[in-house]
Amino acid sequence: MNGVMPPVAALTALSSGVLGGVFFGFSTLVMPALHRLPTPQAVTTMQQINAAAPGSLLMVPLTTSAAGSLAVAAWALTGPGVHGRAWLLVGAGAGLACFAVTAAYHVPRNDALATWNPTATHTGDLWATYLRGWTAMNHVRGALGVAAAVATTVGLARGWRG
Template identity: 45%
Template sequence: MNALRTAALATAAASGVMGGVLFGFSSFVMPALRRLPASHAVTTMQALNRTAPRALGLPLVISGPGTAAVAARALTRADVPGEVRTLLVTGAVTAVAAFAITVGYHVPRNNRLDTVDATSDAAAPAWGSFVPGWVSMNHARTALSLVSSGLVIAGAAQLA
């Protein structure tokens, strides 16, 4: 059970890291970018979107698919109590949902923004349509990541 507990805590930590980073974007990065002229905001967001995958790739994969693997392992072990399974599976569902929002919503939007010439007349409308949905969905994946972390920690705490 120690290996399962260790893996659960590692995935919970990754979800917590993701939730913290995403909270930073929602609470101060995006509000700061909104204060900039569209050309500067687009250029900055393009740079962030090129850098973030390298920095956050591992925590993102550990938090989503990694948590799902932990939950799958818990489901196949007879010595894992039902309440722990419930916590780990629910934690995995929320982590995978955050991962899915990232891959299915944020990555395509970020890629579209990357094609915008920040010095063109298209920058302002592109930025104006980018921000509202991006931020709303970022709030969702922030909450999902933090909830996942808490649920998986609660499950891991009950593993002997």
């Protein structure tokens, strides 16, 4: 095993696992709580959460998982004698997919939500659609984060035994 890459892969797995946990918690705790609020209050709260997210510590595992997944994929594809290569590639793919779902699905919807008037008459229908789709895709990215953590960890373990 390359001396630098195992710690990078371990940090990537940890970051991916943190993301999976955060997304799971958001889907199973925060979104159901917002669903129980009156629409104007729920929309305003989600707007505030989305405004705070880019400057939050959540960006550390999000960017570490994505960048680490790229590095792990490159290592697994080009490193000589990398044991656990298939597991590392699955982990890297899941980590990159988690980031892609965030960038391609959640960010555009959050940007659109930022423009809504919480008290407009049509906002209730928009919110119901947003809540359903956003939460479902959040389950997906949470599962991808956990899958990335598990697969990368298994790949590392296979490498140590290699």
